[in-house]
Amino acid sequence: MRYISADYIFPVSSQPIKNGVITLDDFGEIIEVSLKSKVKNPKGEIEFYKGIICPGFVNAHCHLELSFLKNKLTPKTGLPKFITQVLRSRFAYSKPEILKAIETAEQEMIKNGIVAVGDISNNENTFVRKNELNLLYHTFIEVLELSPDKAEEAMINARRLKRDAKSLKLEATIVPHAPYTVSEKLLKLINEDAKKNESIITIHNQESETESELFVFGSGELFETFMAMGITREFLRVTERNSLQSTIHYLKDAAKILLVHNTYTSAKDIEYIKSMFSSRQSSIYFCTCPNANLFIENKLPDYNLFIEQGLSVTIGTDSLASNMSLSILDEMKTISKHYPDIPLQTLLTWATKNGADFFNFEHLGTIVPGKTPGLNLLKYVDGMKITKDTQVERLL
């Protein structure tokens, strides 16, 4: 038995408990969460920590395979130039460098109290590391292909990669990269695959304004970037509706959808999603990656809108190509800095429970009996608030 106490315990599934005590068995499973006065005859010392204890963090969006691009790209260029930079740098590094960067990045996540990751893969570079089970992963096999004639081939490649992941016992599902990098045909194939396998899927959504410009007007910086790459104009989906509204309905048969970024998502868009998924709104989740948004576009989503609309929000770090750290606490600090009124209980729900719910990681996300969510200590807090000086220490 182990007894762990702090100034505040945030079980997340319920309100914070001042001077609460978490009782754990020898395997780290939670037996009880209660007030200190309710713990009768403890069979050991109660360990007390100054600060806040919360469940382990779930990083809902990462590209571990891009870790080698840390500190390599120019910030605040906007999405089209960011994508161009990634494409250019992709082949400039050796396999050992790439694998080493993946290992270091995973270590960083563990140190920062992350216990599970939704990770995007375009290749098998991360699979061996994931197979070590240092962290729990859901791997999203990402597909992008604009030519409808090559849609089938793209799916064959994705299925092959998924089989490789599964052979290493990794959970994996096939997902589209973004509305502007997939054809209608490919979206339909992905949806069919998701329906057949009852998959949870994800898609980058409204990370920049120029995506919608492409869809609505067939112009703008992203459109021009594609033209400069020699992409045929007819492959670009100019639909007179924005990127989200031109795409989401194709994916309606997935078990759940995680929309990532949502920087330019409006109340109208949310209304559209709600009408499209009227009977199963609870299957749509919204992931925010604030530090990556500031790095690439220098703009954050409208979090007040997310809260008003009652959205299920999760938090992701995105990759080290567009972030200085892989730390959910750092993401929470950024949100708090710009939206100081969002309570810590809300931020922690985004950082832990909602991600665990989306990925069906049932033993994670909340501090309740029977679960093994991992325990993080948030040090240097101001009562029930995090500050710029707050640090995370992994207790379990």
Ligand SMILES: [Zn+2]
């Ligand atoms: Zn991403």
